[in-house]
Structures are given as C-alpha cells and as structure tokens.
Amino acid sequence: MTLTSSAVDVSPVRRRRIEGDRAPRARVALVLLAACLALVMLGAVSIGSTGWANGEALRLILSGERPTDNPLLLRDIIVLADIRMPRVIMAALIGASLAVSGAVMQGLFRNPLADPGIVGVSAGAGLGAALMIVLGGGVLAPVIGLFGNHAVSVAAFLGGLASTMLLYRIGTRGGSTNIATMLLAGIALGALAGAALGLLVFVADDRALRDLSFWGLGSVAGATWDKILTAGPVIALVLLLSPLLARALNALVLGEAAAGHLGVNVQRQKRLAIVTVAAATGASVAVSGGIGFVGIVVPHLLRLTIGPDHRYLLPGCALLGAIMLIAADTVARIIVAPAELPIGILTALAGAPFFLWILLTRRGFSLG
Amino acid sequence: MSELVLEQVSVRLGGRVIVDDLSFTARAGEVTAIIGPNGSGKSTTMKGLSGETRYQGRARLNGREINETPAVEMAGYRAVLPQHGTITFPMTVSEVVSLGFHARRREPALIGEALARVGLDGFGGRFFETLSGGEQQRTQLARVLVQIWEPVRGGKPCWLFLDEPVSSLDIHHQIQIMDLAHAYARAGGGVLAVMHDLNLTAMYANQVVALRGGRCLAAGPTRETLTGPILSAVYGCPLAVNEAPRDDTPFILPHLARSSGA
Numbered sequence A: 001m002t003l004t005s006s007a008v009d010v011s012p013v014r015r016r017r018i019e020g021d022r023a024p025r026a027r028v029a030l031v032l033l034a035a036c037l038a039l040v041m042l043g044a045v046s047i048g049s050t051g052w053a054n055g056e057a058l059r060l061i062l063s064g065e066r067p068t069d070n071p072l073l074l075r076d077i078i079v080l081a082d083i084r085m086p087r088v089i090m091a092a093l094i095g096a097s098l099a100v101s102g103a104v105m106q107g108l109f110r111n112p113l114a115d116p117g118i119v120g121v122s123a124g125a126g127l128g129a130a131l132m133i134v135l136g137g138g139v140l141a142p143v144i145g146l147f148g149n150h151a152v153s154v155a156a157f158l159g160g161l162a163s164t165m166l167l168y169r170i171g172t173r174g175g176s177t178n179i180a181t182m183l184l185a186g187i188a189l190g191a192l193a194g195a196a197l198g199l200l201v202f203v204a205d206d207r208a209l210r211d212l213s214f215w216g217l218g219s220v221a222g223a224t225w226d227k228i229l230t231a232g233p234v235i236a237l238v239l240l241l242s243p244l245l246a247r248a249l250n251a252l253v254l255g256e257a258a259a260g261h262l263g264v265n266v267q268r269q270k271r272l273a274i275v276t277v278a279a280a281t282g283a284s285v286a287v288s289g290g291i292g293f294v295g296i297v298v299p300h301l302l303r304l305t306i307g308p309d310h311r312y313l314l315p316g317c318a319l320l321g322a323i324m325l326i327a328a329d330t331v332a333r334i335i336v337a338p339a340e341l342p343i344g345i346l347t348a349l350a351g352a353p354f355f356l357w358i359l360l361t362r363r364g365f366s367l368g
Numbered sequence B: 001m002s003e004l005v006l007e008q009v010s011v012r013l014g015g016r017v018i019v020d021d022l023s024f025t026a027r028a029g030e031v032t033a034i035i036g037p038n039g040s041g042k043s044t045t046m047k048g049l050s051g052e053t054r055y056q057g058r059a060r061l062n063g064r065e066i067n068e069t070p071a072v073e074m075a076g077y078r079a080v081l082p083q084h085g086t087i088t089f090p091m092t093v094s095e096v097v098s099l100g101f102h103a104r105r106r107e108p109a110l111i112g113e114a115l116a117r118v119g120l121d122g123f124g125g126r127f128f129e130t131l132s133g134g135e136q137q138r139t140q141l142a143r144v145l146v147q148i149w150e151p152v153r154g155g156k157p158c159w160l161f162l163d164e165p166v167s168s169l170d171i172h173h174q175i176q177i178m179d180l181a182h183a184y185a186r187a188g189g190g191v192l193a194v195m196h197d198l199n200l201t202a203m204y205a206n207q208v209v210a211l212r213g214g215r216c217l218a219a220g221p222t223r224e225t226l227t228g229p230i231l232s233a234v235y236g237c238p239l240a241v242n243e244a245p246r247d248d249t250p251f252i253l254p255h256l257a258r259s260s261g262a
C-alpha cells in the first residue's frame, strides 16, 4: 500500500505542502469562527435597547444567585436571563440550521443557488403554519387543543416535511432522483404554496392577518426557553448528523454517476440529505417564520474562502450562520428602539442584493 | 477471478435495446479496447459495467457480479473515467484529485504523484474551471488514478474503466496517457478503454472489441481484429490497414514518438 508498490512508476516521494489544498486554511477558519461566535453571543446578550448590561447581572446569572434586595439589578437579571439569552440562543440555532440546510441542499442539487427558501420547502412549512394561524379558531381548533402553543410549530414542521417528500416523489423516477426536475418542481410547489397562502389571507380575521404578516417576515423575538426546548433538539440533532453527509456531498460535486463510481451509495445518501433538510427547515420556520438568504449567503461566502470541502463547510456554516443571525437580530432590536424590525427584513435587505451579485458574477450554473 | 467476463449482456435505455447480447472477456495484465462508430453503444456498455445502469445477462469483475456488488466494494478495485465530466463548485486541481480518496485511506503525497504522471506538475493550485479541455481531462484521470493507485491490491487486480481517455489530448499527451495505461496493465492491473484513435489502439491494446449498432462485430487479439475488412464493416466505410496514401498527402503516425519517449 505504499507509494513504491505502485507499479505505474517508481519514484521518490516528494514531501512538501500540497498546492491547492485548502484544508489547513479551513481548520484555522473554523477555530476563528468558533471564537468569534463566543464573542458575538456574549456581546448580543449584553447589549440591548437600554444600552450595555450591568456586568454584575451577568456574573450573578452565571453563579445562579438572585439578589432580592436590589430591584433594579433583579430587573436586569430577568431581562438577561429570560428574554435576551433565549433569544440569542434561538438566533444561533436558527442561523446555524438555515445555513447548514442551505449548504446540504446546494451540495445535493449541485447548484449554489438551491436553498430551502427557493425550492419551496420553506413555503410548504409556511403554509402549514398559516393554516394553523388562520383556521386555528375554526376547523383546526382540535389540533390547537392537542398541541396548545406548539400547534403552529408542529403544523410548519409537517408542512415542510410534506413538501420535501412530495418534491422527492416528483423528482424520482425508477429509483434515481433527477435534480433538475426536482429544482423546477420545487419552484412550482413554492408558487402553489404562495397562492394558497394568498387565499388564506381572504378568510383571515384581523388578528390572524397581523400574526400572519409578522410571522411571514420572520423574527426570533418570541424566543422563550420553552420554544428552545421544542425546536432546539431537532436542530441540534440535524447539526450533529450533518457531518455524516460531508463525504458523500463532496463526491456529488462530480455528479451522481461519478459519486457512485467513487463508492457512494447515492440513493441512500440523497434520502438522508433530504430528511435532514426537511427537519431543519421545518423546525426553524416553525419558530421563526421565513428568514431568507442566510442559507445562500453563508455557504457561498465560506466556499469562497475555505473551498467546497463539506467536511469543513458544514461546521463552518453552522458557526457563521449563527454569528450572522445573532448579529442581524441584535441590529434588528436596537436600530429602531424601542420598536423592533422583523429580522427577515434585515436579512432580505442584505441578502437579496448579495444573491443578485452572485448571479451577476457567476453565470451558467448547470442544473445537474 | 482476475477477469472481466461478460456473458450475453444487454442494456435497455428509454425502451430501446442499446447494447445487445454482448459477450467478451477482458484479462488483467492487458489493455482491452472497445471501438465502434458514434452511437454504437460503447459508453452504454461502460455505464452498465460501472454500476450506473442495470444490464441483463451476466457481467463479473474479479468474480463478482457487477449489478449485485455494493458501490463501496466496487470502488476499492474499479475506477471510472466518464466520457464527460463536470464539476459544480469552484475547486482547485488538488481538491478534485483528492476526491479519488473517497473509498480509501487518504495519502496526500499521491496527489502530486498522480498529477506528475499525467503531465500536470505544478497545476495543483489552479482552479479546475480555468484549465483547458485537455488539462481538465488529465485532471480527471489523475483523480481516477489515486482511487486505485496500486494495480494489484490484496492479490486482486484493480481495473481502470476509461471512456475515451485521450479524446481531448494532443498527440504527445495521448502517448503519455496511453503509456500510463499500458504500464498499469503491465504491472498486473486491468484496463478497459473506449477508443476512437485506431493507431493508438493498434499500438497499445492487447485485445479489441468492435461494436456496431449495439452488437459485437468482432472481438479478439488486436492484430486479428484491426483488419481492413473488419474495420470497414464496423465503421461502414472502406478502410485499409498499412496502406500509404497514393498521392503525396502527408500522414503522421504516433509510433515514432512512443519509441523516442519510452
């Protein structure tokens, strides 16, 4: 198994740094991103519409003490521990999940523009949520009775799963998935879900309408420890499982046939990737609504800097996605204080021009 | 055990029989060439033998039925160079070559070695999409080489399935790559290559399988297969072997370059 046993030719091994290997750079980048995430989390918890938090409050939260003699300090502690902390953690989870599911979907579809937001998975999840918001007082009341506050989340999750499975069924013929068909079908599904959503607006009452439009813009403002316990485990599981897909996604860069030649069980890996994306998208849309462009911008930026090796790209996306969404959410809550901007507006404002820029600078993507 | 044996292999695509009742044997230690006109089913045969499309009949590689062997096992002793290869994301040449490590231990030193063998020394840091067509083809070949670097592994031969490996290459690099394939076979590996250049086929192939319309017209040792009558029937036009042009049109053969380069 050594080089000299190669019979093509026998020549001495040249030991030097391998030109064009970006793995060492990628490893450094991961360490930097992790450090950066820690800093951003600390900063985002500390800063708010009332300025910087009291360092004493932070220290007390970490030590678990609650001073009863100082009402001001107690208020700070409650703001930090019960409002900002869950919000920052939620933003981190959602950002990581959006970026990782974007990267997985792009690797799967062999197209840097594929994203759950674009192929209709988010729209399906959104339709599920909207159905619950609008019809929750009527026909769907028993579901609310069953799931209580989580009914909207559950509906979004099911909507995302249903649209992904439908997408997969349409795109798969004779055991192999045609990526181009799937991509186009996704666009049609997204339009269909959008139209159904439009119909719902007609039957919605005022309160539902307001919920609907706020939810549609996307926000992590409603984050509570309770919601984290609902969506968190699903997202965490997806983040932990995604590295298992890395090597298959790398091979898929060459196309499905060549990936098979390299030893990838293509059909099984595709199925695993699809379920991963559905779970992550469903869970994040359920708690935060439609937050666009994180799933495209973050993987693209990382591919430019550390290359397309998914072994580093996927963890990198989790870290940078979390950083970006925490940062966006922090800006969203202080820029027009005491009011708040829905975070979806911010990510679209920054992300859409970036998306157009990608289209301008890199033409001629193959559909696979 | 160290053979590729096809018995009455047929492949249907889109409701049509593309490869019809094909039988031949390719041995490790030899270069076996598949020749035939455009659309005669050469690539389809390769796809059947690469686990890409299913076939009827029997096709065994090293004693294992190809249709029934898991991809990961096959990848340990069979690497495939497709006729066309695309890459989605911007990758460096080194990164493309290292994809060949998917089913084996990563040996980074092999990347530079493989690139040197295909005449791409110093190209590791270039982006694949910025390479010329021939350079891209040789990069893909380097990737295929690292997958089964040793021609014999664990006592079993490894197999290179190459669909038109020299189609985009200049005459010098054609010879370099065919020399490489030949050396691989000499060292105990098996090489199955789809070829359009009949002079190179004559120089490097031990066995030739000639297809026309999905059927095998002739199969056997090169000297017996590359004859005027057989080639004329295969390609559907009059072809003569070892006959110089009657007028003074120049003709250029690769033979001299090989002996001086070797």
Ligand SMILES: Nc1ncnc2c1ncn2[C@@H]1O[C@H](COP(=O)(O)OP(=O)(O)OP(=O)(O)O)[C@@H](O)[C@H]1O
Binding pocket: B013, B014, B016, B018, B036, B037, B038, B039, B040, B041, B042, B043, B044, B045, B083
């Ligand atoms: N998926 C498919 N469905 C229907 N017909 C197909 C399909 N793929 C190939 N064919 C047909 O099968 C025939 C053989 O194709 P194949 O690619 O094997 O030819 P080839 O011998 O490799 O030709 P070339 O020298 O041009 O590469 C062609 O007529 C082609 O049109």
Ligand SMILES: [Mg+2]
Binding pocket: B042, B043, B044, B083, B163
């Ligand atoms: Mg062909």
